[in-house]
Amino acid sequence: MREYRIALGVAGGLLLTFGVFRLVTELDASDLLVLLVWLIAAVALHDGLIAPITVGTGIALAAVPARGRRYLQGALLVGALITVIAIPLIGRQGTQPESKAILLRDYTANLALLLGMTAALALALYVLRVLREHEPAGAPPGQDEGD
Amino acid sequence: MCFVTGMLSHYQYQPWSWLPVPASPVQAYRVTQGLHVATGVAAIPLLLVKLWSVYPNLFRWPPIRSMKHALERLSIFVLVASALVQLTTGFLNTLNWYPWPWSFPSTHRYLGYVLIGSVLLHIALKLPDIKYGLQARLADADVLTEVPWNENPLAHSNAGTVPPPVMSAMNRRGLFVAVGSGIGVIVLTTVGQTVTPLARIGLLATREASKGPQGVPVNKTAMSAQVLTLATAEDWRLEVTGPTPFTLTLDELESMRSVSEHFPLSCVEGWSVGAEWRGIPVIDLVRRAGGDASSRVEVFSLQPNGYNHSMLVGPQVGAALLATHLNGERINLDHGYPVRLIAPNRPGVLNTKWLRRIEVT
Numbered sequence: 001m002r003e004y005r006i007a008l009g010v011a012g013g014l015l016l017t018f019g020v021f022r023l024v025t026e027l028d029a030s031d032l033l034v035l036l037v038w039l040i041a042a043v044a045l046h047d048g049l050i051a052p053i054t055v056g057t058g059i060a061l062a063a064v065p066a067r068g069r070r071y072l073q074g075a076l077l078v079g080a081l082i083t084v085i086a087i088p089l090i091g092r093q094g095t096q097p098e099s100k101a102i103l104l105r106d107y108t109a110n111l112a113l114l115l116g117m118t119a120a121l122a123l124a125l126y127v128l129r130v131l132r133e134h135e136p137a138g139a140p141p142g143q144d145e146g147d
Numbered sequence: 148m149c150f151v152t153g154m155l156s157h158y159q160y161q162p163w164s165w166l167p168v169p170a171s172p173v174q175a176y177r178v179t180q181g182l183h184v185a186t187g188v189a190a191i192p193l194l195l196v197k198l199w200s201v202y203p204n205l206f207r208w209p210p211i212r213s214m215k216h217a218l219e220r221l222s223i224f225v226l227v228a229s230a231l232v233q234l235t236t237g238f239l240n241t242l243n244w245y246p247w248p249w250s251f252p253s254t255h256r257y258l259g260y261v262l263i264g265s266v267l268l269h270i271a272l273k274l275p276d277i278k279y280g281l282q283a284r285l286a287d288a289d290v291l292t293e294v295p296w297n298e299n300p301l302a303h304s305n306a307g308t309v310p311p312p313v314m315s316a317m318n319r320r321g322l323f324v325a326v327g328s329g330i331g332v333i334v335l336t337t338v339g340q341t342v343t344p345l346a347r348i349g350l351l352a353t354r355e356a357s358k359g360p361q362g363v364p365v366n367k368t369a370m371s372a373q374v375l376t377l378a379t380a381e382d383w384r385l386e387v388t389g390p391t392p393f394t395l396t397l398d399e400l401e402s403m404r405s406v407s408e409h410f411p412l413s414c415v416e417g418w419s420v421g422a423e424w425r426g427i428p429v430i431d432l433v434r435r436a437g438g439d440a441s442s443r444v445e446v447f448s449l450q451p452n453g454y455n456h457s458m459l460v461g462p463q464v465g466a467a468l469l470a471t472h473l474n475g476e477r478i479n480l481d482h483g484y485p486v487r488l489i490a491p492n493r494p495g496v497l498n499t500k501w502l503r504r505i506e507v508t
Contacts, residue, residue: 001274009271016264022257031249042231043224051202074325081192081329086351092242099481101355101364102243110350114332
């Protein structure tokens with residue numbers, strides 16, 4: 001175990017140092033400063049905004065009955081991930097010259113479609129779950145209640 | 148995978164002269180660069196979920212227990228920061244959007260080293276925890292509690308104590324399913340720019356090859372390359388230098404023997420499309436100039452700056468064409484009229500357009 005850790009650590013450290021060295025020596029001082037700002041801002045934005053919103057949503061979800069909660073969580077998770085990707089596409093839609101054949105689609109409509117499909121699937125799975133619970137064959141109900 | 152395919156792409160742009168880029172497989176660059184962008188995009192949802200799952204670690208008290216602890220926290224900062232910036236800027240590159248002052252190609256590569264280095268370092272630090280997690284049968288355990296780290300005899304000393312969670316959540320299996328679905332949907336709806344049959348479901352794909360002129364998108368237009376008058380000039384000539392140099396007029400060029408090949412045009416943003424190119428084999432011109440398949444061939448464009456020249460060495464010399472036709476039509480100005488280079492397993496930007504001169508050495 002110890003050898004692997006040392007080997008990985010050294011390899012990682014060397015690559016990391018090489019990258020930093022190149023960045024520091026090859027970028028203009030002003031560009032490097034902007035990059036540094038980007039790096040710090042990215043962490044601040046994520047840890048200070050994106051993560052708290054996610055955690056807050058999770059806490060708010062405690063109000064949802066346990067049986068349906070996981071389906072709503074799943075739908076929100078998948079929906080949020082898709083939306084993150086779609087936002088820059090929507091923002092830059094149609095901003096490029098035609099011959100590039102880039103960013104031509106109606107991404108807002110496409111996002112709506114994908115989110116709709118996600119919601120529909122989550123709802124369907126939930127309905128199936130409810131139906132299965134009411135089966136007369138004596139399946140033990142609520143086996144994952146409260147987990 | 149993202150790192151390796153990234154390095155392969157870099158190699159195409161700056162190969163070592165003693166190890167030339169091969170001409171086959173024809174689709175190689177299309178595959179490696181397609182994979183590079185696909186894995187990079189897939190890493191975005193993966194990173195976000197991973198960061199969410201370790202978010203509580205940010206608030207462990209005390210924040211700095213020792214010098215070693217401080218250094219580890221710093222390494223995590225570097226890892227998170229470089230991952231977020233690298234994936235974001237990489238993704239924006241596929242949108243051709245560059246809201247930053249630095250040069251993308253070089254910075255992306257160097258930040259790539261920083262990122263992969265940080266990842267390896269992180270794995271080295273966490274290896275005992277990883278080993279424990281892989282061995283424990285936690286498939287049905289609650290995501291947040293599983294086994295508290297303070298009961299894990301092999302946990303890394305950094306972990307500290309964890310209070311039990313206040314609410315229930317979907318179980319670990321459910322999380323894997325949800326994340327997997329999210330990544331799957333994202334990849335399937337974006338990869339249509341690389342994998343042509345999936346273009347129809349490419350709801351979030353940036354490029355649509357079928358909407359490009361003559362069936363192929365254009366990155367650098369003739370106007371932005373400032374070649375409009377030069378490329379259509381009456382006195383355009385193709386100069387070929389070498390032991391027996393010569394010059395060709397457009398008529399002479401168009402009457403030479405031409406062949407048809409199916410080569411993809413694959414660009415660094417990850418999109419690619421196959422196309423039928425017809426043109427004069429470069430090797431014919433090379434031989435006429437006194438060279439052969441082992442010569443070094445450098446081609447020059449009418450474009451005054453930017454990627455206005457490229458080098459052919461090794462197997463690509465024999466496989467390359469001076470294309471005059473694309474998908475049955477004479478190539479238009481934006482695609483490189485009067486002639487452009489096209490070769491297999493070669494990044495799009497190195498298939499130089501609006502050629503004016505070929506040097507054979």
